[in-house]
Amino acid sequence: VRTFVVVGRTATATPDFLLDDLPGTSGRLDVLVRCIRAALLVSHGVRRDVVVYLVLGGSRIVRIDGATAQFLRPDERSLAVTVKKALATGESKRGVSVADGGIDVVLAELGGATLWILDEGAPDIRGTALASTDNAFFVGDHLGFDEPSRKAILAAGAQPVGLGPVSVHSEDAIAIVSNELDRCQASRADTP
Amino acid sequence: VRTFVVVGRTATATPDFLLDDLPGTSGRLDVLVRCIRAALLVSHGVRRDVVVYLVLGGSRIVRIDGATAQFLRPDERSLAVTVKKALATGESKRGVSVADGGIDVVLAELGGATLWILDEGAPDIRGTALASTDNAFFVGDHLGFDEPSRKAILAAGAQPVGLGPVSVHSEDAIAIVSNELDRCQASRADTP
Numbered sequence: 299v300r301t302f303v304v305v306g307r308t309a310t311a312t313p314d315f316l317l318d319d320l321p322g323t324s325g326r327l328d329v330l331v332r333c334i335r336a337a338l339l340v341s342h343g344v345r346r347d348v349v350v351y352l353v354l355g356g357s358r359i360v361r362i363d364g365a366t367a368q369f370l371r372p373d374e375r376s377l378a379v380t381v382k383k384a385l386a387t388g389e390s391k392r393g394v395s396v397a398d399g400g401i402d403v404v405l406a407e408l409g410g411a412t413l414w415i416l417d418e419g420a421p422d423i424r425g426t427a428l429a430s431t432d433n434a435f436f437v438g439d440h441l442g443f444d445e446p447s448r449k450a451i452l453a454a455g456a457q458p459v460g461l462g463p464v465s466v467h468s469e470d471a472i473a474i475v476s477n478e479l480d481r482c483q484a485s486r487a488d489t490p
Numbered sequence: 491v492r493t494f495v496v497v498g499r500t501a502t503a504t505p506d507f508l509l510d511d512l513p514g515t516s517g518r519l520d521v522l523v524r525c526i527r528a529a530l531l532v533s534h535g536v537r538r539d540v541v542v543y544l545v546l547g548g549s550r551i552v553r554i555d556g557a558t559a560q561f562l563r564p565d566e567r568s569l570a571v572t573v574k575k576a577l578a579t580g581e582s583k584r585g586v587s588v589a590d591g592g593i594d595v596v597l598a599e600l601g602g603a604t605l606w607i608l609d610e611g612a613p614d615i616r617g618t619a620l621a622s623t624d625n626a627f628f629v630g631d632h633l634g635f636d637e638p639s640r641k642a643i644l645a646a647g648a649q650p651v652g653l654g655p656v657s658v659h660s661e662d663a664i665a666i667v668s669n670e671l672d673r674c675q676a677s678r679a680d681t682p
Contacts, residue, residue, distance in 0.1 A: 318510070321565045328565045336665075341632065341657040372659065373513045373520045374566035440533065462669050463676035465533040467564065470665035473528075477654050477666045484655040 300479055301411060301434035302337045302472055303351040303404050306330045307441045311358035313386040320378050325355065329439050329468055331377040336469040337476065338364050339372050345476075352381070356400040356447075360384055367393030401447045405454045408434050413456035415448070416475070418465050420458035423478050430486060435459075435475055437468050492671055493603060493626035494529045494664055495543040495596050498522045499633045503550035505578040512570050517547065521631050521660055523569040528661040529668065530556050531564050537668075544573070548592040548639070552576055559585030593639045597646045600626050605648035607640070608667070610657050612650035615670050622678060627651075627667055629660050 308325035315324035320331075330352045337350045348364040360381055362370075369392060371377065384394045397403060411432035436443075436451045443451070452458075461474050500517035507516035512523075522544045529542045540556040552573055554562075561584060563569065576586045589595060603624035628635075628643045635643070644650075653666050 318567070320567070321563065332564075332566075335659070336662060339659060340662075341659060371513065372524075374524075375510070375512070462673050464669075464672040466665065466669070467527070467531060467533060470528060470532075470662075470668070473658065473662035473665040474669050476662070477656075477658070480656045481654050 301349045304333045304437045305353045306439045309354045311354040313382045332469040336472040359397045363393045414459045415456040417458040420460040493541045496525045496629045497545045501546045503546040505574045524661040528664040551589045555585045606651045607648040609650040612652040615651045
């Protein structure tokens with residue numbers, strides 16, 4: 299399983315945001331919902347082996363599990379509706395669930411996964427030995443990680459890894475990591 | 491200069507779409523506006539050396555030039571507003587311009603750029619000798635290229651190039667290509 303944990307420093311943990319002004323009313327939840335698409339959706343389908351966690355303002359967590367997700371659409375508004383409904387009802391539905399808590403709660407759920415934290419200037423992901431089974435990547439939002447989250451992630455054993463010379467949007471970082479993982483998987487499958 | 495040309499098979503060439511239902515009313519213009527973000531925006535800024543063309547239903551072209559673009563926001567709705575205004579007024583403004591025509595008009599504008607067409611199963615972009623100056627990438631939408639466009643692009647000398655084993659969304663493809671170009675540039679800068 300591949301896991302992406304996107305840590306939203308300012309993202310609202312309530313459903314009280316406007317779909318018509320997502321960036322202006324949600325603490326930039328738009329950044330996080332775009333990450334759902336990048337992590338889970340490919341041409342003509344859902345990546346069934348991917349789980350996404352959005353950590354909202356340190357107090358609530360939305361989890362989307364590709365294995366059971368249904369009706370996920372790629373456009374930002376539809377994804378925001380999905381998150382809004384989950385936050386409003388608190389119910390688990392179609393692969394989307396909500397829990398109280400912050401980064402510690404997510405870390406406790408990741409079990410034996412190999413942990414990575416995306417960090418500018420860290421050793422390049424190309425040439426890094428990614429795990430053949432479970433990898434979990436921690437991704438900052440447009441402001442980067444807050445220090446307590448970064449410390450908790452590193453204390454849990456996450457290794458810093460970089461994606462190249464330019465600092466890109468969170469969702470692009472996820473696209474680049476996914477491509478690297480796809481290549482590693484394919485290369486393993488080719489090796490007798 | 492890096493150029494991305496996104497060919498929208500069904501995307502509307504008129505401003506008569508609803509911002510509240512972009513996928514359902516615009517012929518999937520949502521796919522194309524997300525490509526604007528992936529091509530032009532990075533953390534805390536605009537890529538000034540990037541130009542994006544959106545080819546809308548074969549009959550109209552929107553061009554966004556990073557060198558002069560202003561007030562570009564990353565969220566899908568804001569980008570859709572930008573395209574809507576450009577289509578409604580036909581005016582060039584803040585780096586965004588509109589022209590009548592299809593892929594031929596774009597090809598005629600690309601001058602001496604080295605042309606690439608993203609194609610599943612084509613030789614891998616890693617290990618491909620990208621130009622050190624001007625590269626232009628043709629990107630299909632969610633339906634892939636229509637045959638006349640593909641033929642015109644290939645006839646203009648575009649070389650097919652692939653991005654790995656999984657077929658990804660157009661915007662993710664642009665993120666992956668941009669990362670490759672960033673790495674090539676940095677590696678050239680390091681070579682004495």
